[in-house]
Amino acid sequence: MSLLVVGSVAFDAIETPFGKTDKILGGAATYIGLSSSYFNPKINLVGVVGSDFPESDIKMLQSHSINTEGLQIKENEKTFFWSGRYHNDMNTRDTLVTELNVLGTFDPIIPASYQDCEFLMLGNLAPAVQRSVIERLKNRPKLIVMDTMNFWMDIAMDDLKQTLALIDVLSINDEEARQLSGEYSLVKAARKIIAMGPKVLIIKKGEHGALLFNQDQVFFAPALPLEDVFDPTGAGDTFAGGFIGYIASTKDTSFENMKRAIIYGSAMASFCVEKFGTERLVGLQKKELEERLQEFVDLVQFEISL
Amino acid sequence: MSLLVVGSVAFDAIETPFGKTDKILGGAATYIGLSSSYFNPKINLVGVVGSDFPESDIKMLQSHSINTEGLQIKENEKTFFWSGRYHNDMNTRDTLVTELNVLGTFDPIIPASYQDCEFLMLGNLAPAVQRSVIERLKNRPKLIVMDTMNFWMDIAMDDLKQTLALIDVLSINDEEARQLSGEYSLVKAARKIIAMGPKVLIIKKGEHGALLFNQDQVFFAPALPLEDVFDPTGAGDTFAGGFIGYIASTKDTSFENMKRAIIYGSAMASFCVEKFGTERLVGLQKKELEERLQEFVDLVQFEISL
Numbered sequence: 162m163s164l165l166v167v168g169s170v171a172f173d174a175i176e177t178p179f180g181k182t183d184k185i186l187g188g189a190a191t192y193i194g195l196s197s198s199y200f201n202p203k204i205n206l207v208g209v210v211g212s213d214f215p216e217s218d219i220k221m222l223q224s225h226s227i228n229t230e231g232l233q234i235k236e237n238e239k240t241f242f243w244s245g246r247y248h249n250d251m252n253t254r255d256t257l258v259t260e261l262n263v264l265g266t267f268d269p270i271i272p273a274s275y276q277d278c279e280f281l282m283l284g285n286l287a288p289a290v291q292r293s294v295i296e297r298l299k300n301r302p303k304l305i306v307m308d309t310m311n312f313w314m315d316i317a318m319d320d321l322k323q324t325l326a327l328i329d330v331l332s333i334n335d336e337e338a339r340q341l342s343g344e345y346s347l348v349k350a351a352r353k354i355i356a357m358g359p360k361v362l363i364i365k366k367g368e369h370g371a372l373l374f375n376q377d378q379v380f381f382a383p384a385l386p387l388e389d390v391f392d393p394t395g396a397g398d399t400f401a402g403g404f405i406g407y408i409a410s411t412k413d414t415s416f417e418n419m420k421r422a423i424i425y426g427s428a429m430a431s432f433c434v435e436k437f438g439t440e441r442l443v444g445l446q447k448k449e450l451e452e453r454l455q456e457f458v459d460l461v462q463f464e465i466s467l
Numbered sequence: 468m469s470l471l472v473v474g475s476v477a478f479d480a481i482e483t484p485f486g487k488t489d490k491i492l493g494g495a496a497t498y499i500g501l502s503s504s505y506f507n508p509k510i511n512l513v514g515v516v517g518s519d520f521p522e523s524d525i526k527m528l529q530s531h532s533i534n535t536e537g538l539q540i541k542e543n544e545k546t547f548f549w550s551g552r553y554h555n556d557m558n559t560r561d562t563l564v565t566e567l568n569v570l571g572t573f574d575p576i577i578p579a580s581y582q583d584c585e586f587l588m589l590g591n592l593a594p595a596v597q598r599s600v601i602e603r604l605k606n607r608p609k610l611i612v613m614d615t616m617n618f619w620m621d622i623a624m625d626d627l628k629q630t631l632a633l634i635d636v637l638s639i640n641d642e643e644a645r646q647l648s649g650e651y652s653l654v655k656a657a658r659k660i661i662a663m664g665p666k667v668l669i670i671k672k673g674e675h676g677a678l679l680f681n682q683d684q685v686f687f688a689p690a691l692p693l694e695d696v697f698d699p700t701g702a703g704d705t706f707a708g709g710f711i712g713y714i715a716s717t718k719d720t721s722f723e724n725m726k727r728a729i730i731y732g733s734a735m736a737s738f739c740v741e742k743f744g745t746e747r748l749v750g751l752q753k754k755e756l757e758e759r760l761q762e763f764v765d766l767v768q769f770e771i772s773l
Binding site: 249250345346347348349366369370372379383386388417420421455459460461463464465 | 555556651652653654655672675676678686689692693694695726727730757760761764765766767768770771773
């Protein structure tokens with residue numbers, strides 16, 4: 162009953178109005194893995210790093226019940242590196258440096274021991290690479306969730322559409338949904354994207370929450386109003402990790418359960434942005450998560466007799 | 468147990484990507500009055516129009532249980548006129564024409580029969596004019612709700628702050644909250660604005676919903692995801708009308724009841740934007756409102772056992 166997480170494992174250097182970091186641990190699979198670890202004990206990671214990647218980071222992932230057998234370590238090569246600077250509003254950022262390094266030739270090899278996976282989370286990668294993971298699994302997982310970004314819509318739309326036809330849940334942000342569908346209205350965009358393959362679409366709106374659509378239902382999860390967003394890096398991946406982690410732990414892929422799952426994902430994302438990088442996701446306490454969930458309940462629950 | 472509504476009664480000419488109108492009925496007090504009429508039978512209106520204002524519009528307001536004794540009709544003068552054009556995203560608009568006409572010298576006279584009002588809704592007007600209404604009431608209403616806009620922050624901030632010190636609930640949008648407080652974070656903005664006088668602050672975020680703050684609680688009401696926003700004119704006033712209308716009808720000014728009230732306000736606003744001007748707010752059926760409220764419940768309600 163395992164969750165397979167495929168995605169980048171990286172170094173990030175981040176500047177925000179609150180400060181800046183040197184190279185710190187980042188990457189989609191890192192955030193997804195850490196976040197989902199709070200729900201599901203058996204996580205199998207597939208990714209690639211260079212020989213510059215510290216053993217201590219691998220040990221930290223393992224201490225969060227993440228199996229790193231599928232993490233390839235390329236001798237004499239360097240780990241993927243991204244550097245960015247956030248603007249004052251925290252909603253926009255400039256990419257300062259992107260060094261693909263080992264990620265440029267990433268070939269996701271699935272260890273034999275990972276073949277029993279029931280749940281698959283494809284972090285943002287080239288859509289052809291994401292598809293190769295699905296094709297390399299002997300049995301189709303019970304649920305395939307995928308993240309992507311506008312970059313692939315610009316340069317690999319055909320590949321992206323082929324991959325979309327194979328998955329169950331797509332998680333993208335509002336601008337990406339508009340670009341992918343050509344529709345400004347998110348309701349219309351959702352209808353068009355669901356016709357491309359995914360049965361369920363999550364549209365992330367950052368500080369404005371997230372929408373969950375299937376063919377005929379819609380659900381909305383708010384974002385928690387925060388005093389400060391310290392560093393938004395990884396929030397979307399953390400959200401996805403909480404979502405798939407909760408579903409994998411409950412083994413329930415109904416729309417009702419996905420509603421709960423995006424609330425859990427939103428709660429995890431609200432922790433992520435409180436500190437730089439993965440700092441807040443390491444060693445989070447169960448009690449903290451429960452208190453945060455109660456804040457979400459208080460934020461939106463009301464009683465109206467109809 | 469009446470609700471006093473003070474604000475503009477106007478002609479609007481509106482252009483949206485979906486079409487354009489000639490001069491049609493508009494104005495803050497019009498939208499507030501119509502919206503609140505679905506909750507509270509006794510509404511007293513104070514406003515001003517010119518002799519060009521059609522008797523049929525007055526009759527329509529009266530047919531929605533709105534007492535127009537306080538609507539001044541200025542002979543040989545013209546009604547306030549606003550014309551605007553919405554951009555494709557419907558979140559921004561250009562003002563094409565503003566003719567203040569009778570509104571430029573508006574002196575809000577309170578008829579003796581209105582003096583018993585328990586609830587007061589001050590639509591957007593010069594803050595000094597809003598304050599004069601409060602000063603002219605012999606007894607302070609149980610709840611004073613006020614709307615304002617960035618224009619008054621630019622040219623009449625001192626007046627605005629004097630008025631804010633006298634009210635209970637302020638309803639503004641996110642950009643106005645940021646301008647008024649000088650804080651980007653809406654949580655910090657709310658704290659500063661509540662320190663200026665209002666016990667409760669509503670921050671409207673348009674298609675992203677609305678936040679309700681008091682000194683130590685926060686509640687979030689979503690906006691209904693719509694296929695198309697046909698015409699946003701009056702949506703904020705319609706929201707405020709539903710809010711105060713529900714509170715006046717229940718006579719309950721607790722934070723718990725205000726949560727319900729902003730859901731009702733959001734439901735009313737979701738009707739407003741479906742057609743041009745006040746069209747959708749005239750003759751709305753009780754069953755339509757109940758169905759719409761059920762959509763809000765379905766949109767945000769989830770079950771998590773903590």
